[in-house]
Amino acid sequence: MTSHKFIENTSEYLHKIASQALVIIPVGSVEQHGPHLPVGSDSYNVQQIAEMAAEKTQNKMILVAPTLWYGSSHHHLGFGGCMSLGGKTLLAVLCDLGNSLVTGGVKKIFFLNGHGGNRFMLREAAKELVNEYNNDVIIGSSDYWEIAREALADIKIKTPGHAGSFETALQMARDEKLVDYDAIKHLINGTKPDSKDYQYRIISQAERDQLRFQSLRSRGNINRKDAFVKAGGISEVPEFATRELGEQILTIVVDEVAKFFVEFWEHS
Ligand SMILES: [Zn+2]
Structure with missing residues (x-):
């Protein structure tokens, strides 16, 4: 064997x-x-x-x-x-x-x-x-x-981002039990769940992009230690993530x- x-x-x-x-x-x-x-x-x-x-x-x-x-x-x-x-x-x-x-x-x-x-x-x-x-x-x-970049071109979401639609969809396809759908709903609605106080931040995408140097990223590598913490830990709200999308990406x-x-x- x-x-x-x-x-x-x-x-x-x-x-x-x-x-x-x-x-x-x-x-x-x-x-x-x-x-x-x-x-x-x-x-x-x-x-x-x-x-x-x-x-x-x-x-x-x-x-x-x-x-x-x-x-x-x-x-x-x-x-x-x-x-x-x-x-x-x-x-x-x-x-x-x-x-x-x-x-x-x-x-x-x-x-x-x-x-x-x-x-x-x-x-x-x-x-x-x-x-x-x-x-x-x-x-x-x-x-x-990157290996799949060209083949993924028709899927019009940020790839891969961090804990945005792409990674969230993949996780939904892999094992939905490990995805907190309630937290996603709150992220999309811009509300804060009672159960999650820890470093949960409600900020606009423009503010998040600004904190993570989005306008400079394609041209240079810019770092600041607290950038991800201030941006609430995600590159964008996972608003397009579904299990079906995850299966398609996979x-x-x-x-x-x-x-x-x-x-x-x-x-x-
Ligand atoms: Zn990741």
Whole structure:
């Protein structure tokens, strides 16, 4: 019995196929996702997408390693429920995991990202790792939404945002029980639920955009420690999120990511 999930196989089998395999390492985060989504949202989503996409390829050489649940989320530490790795720690962890795989004979590795704050460390890890080896080792990285960006063009919502319509819809499709629909109603109506005092902020989208430097974002990377806390923890109100939309997004993303995996695997 072999499996797309790396950890369900024996070391003997993994050793045997290592040089032919493409190993995907999903990387997520544990951080606040507004008053309506669980802190594991990014990790849950990227894990589901990686596993469904690998399954879809029907290529037994494409394996999904266990998700790295922790990412670089220091910009969310002002909220509760955040567990973050500093950028340098994340880079070191990714390089150690990559080194372990290459030492075991793996020649193709791909870091699949589920959290914006990780992006540059994943790129850096891929670059640092390949510099250590011969040309037969190929390592890449991307965000799942970037892989699917063109295919998602018809879905006219902000992609991915943070705890907005896109991520909320995906979570609804994955496991509705973990979505607080009452909190979403209040976010849309601009009202405050009695049950949620903690850092719940009612602000206009214009104010939120201003706090998060929206007008400068496409041209530069601007940071301020309290930006997300002041903006109430979300990039926009998840007003368009439905389970159906989530299923639609998931289908598109899984298709595109599966195609990407196959193309990467075939590349010599
Ligand atoms: Zn997220």
